Structure formats: C-alpha cells, structure tokens
Amino acid sequence: MTSRTSELLRRVQESEGAPTLIVRAEQRGGAARGELELVTSRGERLPPRRVVARTCTEVTAALALALVLAMEEGALKSAPKEPPPEPPLEPVADSAPALPIVRSPSPPSPSPPRRPDKAAGPPRRTVTSMGAHVVVVEVQGLALGASLFSELRPPFLEGRLALRIEGAVWQRSVSREAGQADLSWLVMRARLCFTQTLGLSLALCGVGEGGAFSSSATHALNPVSFTGPWVGAGAVMSAGFRPLPRLGIEIEAGILVPFTRDDVILRPNNVLYSTPAVVTWLAAGPILHFD
Structure with a gap:
C-alpha cells in the first residue's frame, strides 16, 4: 500500500512530518478484512478506516484509496500556529492630550404626580x-x-x-x-x-x-x-x-x-x-x- 501512495506520503512528510500508518489485513473464509489507522506527526490518532472485500489485494487497494482521501482532506495537516502575543501597550507620555471623558446622560428624574385640578371635578x-x-x-x-x-x-x-x-x-x-x-x-x-x-x-x-x-x-x-x-x-x-x-x-x-x-x-x-x-x-x- 505504501508503494501506491509513496509519492503522496513523501509530500506530506516534507510539509507536515512523517505520519505513522498501522495496517491490518486478514483473510477469513471467503472474505478479506482490512483496517487502516493513522497517527499524525503530532501524535493524534485518527479514527480507523475498515474495509471488507473478496481478496487481500482488493482490501489493500481500498485502504490505499482511504489513505489518499484522508491526506487530501487535510487530516494529516498540523494545527495552525498560534499568532505571537501582541506587545504590551506603551504608557502614554504626560505631554499627550488627555482623552475627553464621555458621560452618558443621566435619565430624567420622574416628575412628581400631578395634583388633580380643582376645576376638573363634576360640572356644577x-x-x-x-x-x-x-x-x-x-x-x-x-x-x-x-x-x-x-x-x-x-x-x-x-x-x-x-x-x-x-x-x-x-x-x-x-x-x-x-x-x-x-x-x-x-x-x-x-x-x-x-x-x-x-x-x-x-x-x-x-x-x-x-x-x-x-x-x-x-x-x-x-x-x-x-x-x-x-x-x-x-x-x-x-x-x-x-x-x-x-x-x-x-x-x-x-x-x-x-x-x-x-x-x-x-x-x-x-x-x-x-x-x-x-x-x-x-x-x-x-x-x-x-x-
């Protein structure tokens, strides 16, 4: 399987580091079973890919295809580097003009309850x-x-x-x-x-x-x-x-x-x-x- 993906593995190794491939294949009765497990250069273990076919050759081809798809999807790429911390702000010189302080307007005080108008009673x-x-x-x-x-x-x-x-x-x-x-x-x-x-x-x-x-x-x-x-x-x-x-x-x-x-x-x-x-x-x- 490595011969099928040697060129692709070489390019991944140059850019991301060498991954670890764990391949298992066995023939039982009239069916062949295979499993591919990938461990990235960072030590991350990816979910395994399992394949069932008639022969081991078909299992190997299928696992090689699964490896190619995993690498093309970026599963083996390293995590993006964290940006460097920003430098601390320099203190403002005394000669710099002070920024104006903006105060939000205070809410208007509630008006006192209006006394009923004497003339507003029932008509005489x-x-x-x-x-x-x-x-x-x-x-x-x-x-x-x-x-x-x-x-x-x-x-x-x-x-x-x-x-x-x-x-x-x-x-x-x-x-x-x-x-x-x-x-x-x-x-x-x-x-x-x-x-x-x-x-x-x-x-x-x-x-x-x-x-x-x-x-x-x-x-x-x-x-x-x-x-x-x-x-x-x-x-x-x-x-x-x-x-x-x-x-x-x-x-x-x-x-x-x-x-x-x-x-x-x-x-x-x-x-x-x-x-x-x-x-x-x-x-x-x-x-x-x-x-």
Missing part, C-alpha cells in the same frame, strides 16, 4: 333653596312680620351668585291722643347676592322691593283708611350655617330707602305716622337646601 349645576324668616322692622317704631322666600344659584361664577324672591308682611299699631291706627305692609322683594363661604356662608345683597302700604284708623274721632304703593331699594348682609346637610339657619340685617312717602293724618291736623327716610330690619329663620 343650579342649586335651589327655600326658607322662612321672622322679621322685626324699624318704621318709626317696631313692626313684626314674617317672610317666605325661594333662592336660585346658577352654576356660573362657581355658584357665588344667588337670586332670591321673597314675599313679606309686617304690621304695627300707632296710638296717639287723637286716636289709634293699624299699619301694615305687604311687599314683594327681589335681591341679587354675592356669596362667599368662610366657615359660614356670607352674602352681600342688593335689594329692590315693591308692594302696598295700608293704614286703618278706626279708633278715632274721625276714622280714616288709606292704601297706597310702597317702593324702595337697599342692601342686605346675611350669614348662614348648616347644622344638617339640607337644613340651615340664616340671620340677616337690612337697610331700605323708601321711594314713596305716605302720612297718616287724622283731622283736623293730627299726624299718626309719616314714612321714615330709612327703614331697617333684622330677620332670622330656617332654610332648606336642595343641592
């Missing part, structure tokens, strides 16, 4: 309320009365504006030497208020009212009765609080300038009553809120 709606007052009026003496009212707060301006419609009646008696008269006022009052809540609900209102003034002097020598118009305007300051969610208590003080002036005179010239220049009052009572 119109709020209504109603109530009653006991009234004490100063009209050249004290008159007692009562009033009923209804109030409406539209949603704009954060519900600080209020419109109130009120009906009131108050009475007093006048007694003089010439006789006695019963006086009464029946009025409708409208007010526009600006409210502010600071623990208490405070309101400053402008007031306009109109109605009727009546007098009846029946206990006199010369009885007389009179009914005339009553018109005036003024201002009110009120304060309220809620002991319960829907029930509140309100106290108010007001001042009114009458635009009409009436006198109650008994003949021949006895003045029982004259309309004052300014009318004041105090009132208090419960109020129901429907919000």
